[in-house]
Amino acid sequence: MTSELDARERAARATDVLPVADALRRRPTVRVGDDVDPGWREALGAWARSHGLEVTEQDATLVITSDPARAGGAAWVHSPNAGVERLASTLSESALLTRTTGTMPPRIAEYVLTWVLAERWHVAWYLNRSATATWDRSEPPLPPRRQEAVVIGTGAMGSAIARTLGALGYRVVGLSRTGRHDDAFDVVLPLDEAVSTQSGSPSATTFDGARADVLVLALPHTPQTDGLVKPALLRAFDGVHLVNIGRGSAVRTTTLVDALDAGSVRHATLDVVEQEPLPASSPLWRRPDVTVTPHVSGLTLASDVVGALDAALTEIRAGVRPSSAVVRDRGY
Incomplete structure (x- = not known):
């Protein structure tokens, strides 16, 4: 194929x-x-x-x-x-x-880095404490539980993100339709094999979502990527921070909410959503485990x-x- x-x-x-x-x-x-x-x-x-x-x-x-x-x-x-x-x-x-494309890849990579660090360093929590003049050290910033990131989409945007997260110390796994090698990633695997059942201990070339601390969606909108991130794929993760900078159509809102409720996704940072602008009635606005930005990562x-x-x-x-x-x- x-x-x-x-x-x-x-x-x-x-x-x-x-x-x-x-x-x-x-x-x-x-x-x-x-x-x-x-x-x-x-x-x-x-x-x-x-x-x-x-x-x-x-x-x-x-x-x-x-x-x-x-x-x-x-x-x-x-x-x-x-x-x-x-x-x-x-x-x-x-x-x-x-x-x-222009300067979008490095600027989008900077966006991803910003929110990965903000979530890791509990920035929202500290801003709230600062606004109320509260000295509270009960939520200290912690290193990532796992030093691996998965990037779905290995084009110009995905490659720039991989290099940036790699410089931060992450082992970066790319998932693409072909699994073609890209030097920006530690390994690239075919997306359609990513959720196949693995036996024994994962090898260096085997996808294991449970090892990932960060999941980045860097997909364009095409008929093939519409709804591509399905529940089965998100179930492969264990409390991952999902960042979507590609297209909101890649993952259905209901699929994402279910994954947040189940704990396979611990936090979602969304620069793109299924319907833009995101309606005020959307449940995503009212979840503390979701951060929404108005499609600004790659202006x-x-x-x-x-x-x-x-x-x-x-x-x-x-x-x-x-x-x-x-x-x-x-x-x-």
Whole structure:
């Protein structure tokens, strides 16, 4: 199965970009969708002009947008965001689709590190005591019970998280659809084998969720990742701190609440949730074992978009498929 996936990816990456390069030569035009942050327009316009591209409000060879309805028949569509689920599922297969990653991986890794340490050091508890002028040493910060972290999703975000947690002393296990080796992780295992029953003592290459102190979800939204983190997977853990920075669709709210109630998850830090904004009626707001932040871990900067466009244009003009190009079968 893995070899078939690899073959499809190689074929997708080998797609000829010469037609896109030719279209840019014939019509060097770019349109910035009206869904793009207005504060970025000046920087994007300056980038386009510096590369001989005319900014237009008409149909263009390159369209910068996250909305497929605004893409028109562009030969090249660039998403200003990392998530491309809407574009990947609806754009014409002939259109080249690229996305923005930029400085998001290290900033998301910093977010994960912040909340892993905050939970370990009982920051919320101490802030409450500080606000009430209470000197109380009854909840001293403790080292992690287990020095292992599991990261589901081994792309750019997951790899940056793995390096950061590794520098903190964690042994980091990656779970991915292929189990392909990545130097950022101590070991990478296929996700579909992660919950298989193990006999005897776990080896260095055997998944054992009970050894993990931290579980990070770094998954994009695709049909394959929708609801991917199922109850059986969470039951493999024993009081883990779950941090979700990918997409809220990866784990159902009911599944997460059940895992919290059962103790397989001791705390959940959620930057993404199934429904955003999270309704005030959601039970997640009222649980002391849940921390919610409003999807802020990987906010895109104008410089990220400009950098991604610059790199992609250079590769296209050289006849090379951009490294930021989306593989449609994967959706990222």
